[in-house]
Amino acid sequence: xxxxxxxxxxxxxxxxxxxxxxxxxxxxxxxxxxxxxxxxxxxxxxxxxxxxxxxxxxxxxxxxxxxxxxxxxxxxxxxxxxxxxxxxxxxxxxxxxxxxxxxxxxxxxxxxxxxxxxxxxxxxxxxxxxxxxxxxxxxxxxxxxxxxxxxxxxxxxxxxxxxxxxxxxxxxxxxxxxxxxxxxxxxxxxxxxxxxxxxxxxxxxxxxxxxxxxxxxxxxxxxxxxxxxxxxxxxxxxxxxxxxxxxxxxxxxxxxxxxxxxxxxxxxxxxx
DNA sequence: AGTGCGACCCGAACGC
DNA sequence: TGCGTTCGGGTCGCAC
Numbered sequence: 001x002x003x004x005x006x007x008x009x010x011x012x013x014x015x016x017x018x019x020x021x022x023x024x025x026x027x028x029x030x031x032x033x034x035x036x037x038x039x040x041x042x043x044x045x046x047x048x049x050x051x052x053x054x055x056x057x058x059x060x061x062x063x064x065x066x067x068x069x070x071x072x073x074x075x076x077x078x079x080x081x082x083x084x085x086x087x088x089x090x091x092x093x094x095x096x097x098x099x100x101x102x103x104x105x106x107x108x109x110x111x112x113x114x115x116x117x118x119x120x121x122x123x124x125x126x127x128x129x130x131x132x133x134x135x136x137x138x139x140x141x142x143x144x145x146x147x148x149x150x151x152x153x154x155x156x157x158x159x160x161x162x163x164x165x166x167x168x169x170x171x172x173x174x175x176x177x178x179x180x181x182x183x184x185x186x187x188x189x190x191x192x193x194x195x196x197x198x199x200x201x202x203x204x205x206x207x208x209x210x211x212x213x214x215x216x217x218x219x220x221x222x223x224x225x226x227x228x229x230x231x232x233x234x235x236x237x238x239x240x241x242x243x244x245x246x247x248x249x250x251x252x253x254x255x256x257x258x259x260x261x262x263x264x265x266x267x268x269x270x271x272x
Numbered sequence: 273a274g275t276g277c278g279a280c281c282c283g284a285a286c287g288c
Numbered sequence: 289t290g291c292g293t294t295c296g297g298g299t300c301g302c303a304c
Binding site (some may be wrong): 074110111154261 | 276
């Protein structure tokens with residue numbers, strides 16, 4: 001499950017490999033990945049180059065001379081760089097070929113990822129991008145901001161932190177970790193949180209995401225073979241996927257419950 | 273507006 | 289062993 005740290009790692013890695021090379025061909029093996037017009041997708045990208053790769057939340061933004069290619073990896077999307085001569089792997093759905101015979105391949109076991117090609121001036125009005133909230137590390141991400149957003153929300157804080165329009169880029173793994181860092185029970189109504197608790201959420205999100213990016217993310221071991229990147233944040237996780245293991249603070253076993261249908265890991269004793 | 277839930281997918285895990 | 293069933297997870301769209 002790529003989250004913001006994984007996406008940032010992919011961005012940085014791809015930037016060293018694909019920029020400023022002319023796209024000579026695009027093969028699309030599963031069309032629903034592409035939300036915009038398929039014919040335009042090829043027409044508007046072939047003979048262009050990616051000149052930069054940006055990111056907003058979990059969206060990758062490939063920039064060409066006159067377009068932005070938005071790409072969301074959802075749970076299992078991955079990019080591989082391979083030589084043109086290598087055979088298509090089972091779950092490779094879109095293959096960009098560059099003038100130097102290298103290829104950028106979008107691989108997605110569950111076919112959940114999405115791409116959308118837009119004109120440059122549409123970036124700020126495209127809902128998927130425009131709706132993104134503040135990212136961890138943004139100086140405007142404060143307890144005051146969170147209190148205002150949480151004000152009318154009766155939903156569990158765990159669910160609300162997954163809302164990308166509030167904090168952009170936190171997924172299930174990091175939300176579980178932030179809740180533990182802030183000593184907050186994930187079932188609490190968002191509107192019940194105090195300013196002090198919101199401060200801890202801000203601080204926890206900032207630190208956890210910064211550290212995770214530094215470590216290359218959590219879940220992207222599978223990128224190693226082609227992109228030379230391994231997610232090492234796995235080793236830092238305190239509660240996620242730790243059901244039954246002793247809490248690192250009090251030693252009581254970590255619980256696993258479902259909140260809003262999502263796996264939630266926490267310590268009942270430390271998170272009130 | 274906030275909330276709840278199905279749809280989208282398919283490999284892995286599970287049940288018998 | 290093998291077959292059928294269930295589950296999960298980010299986001300969107302729709303109903304209430």
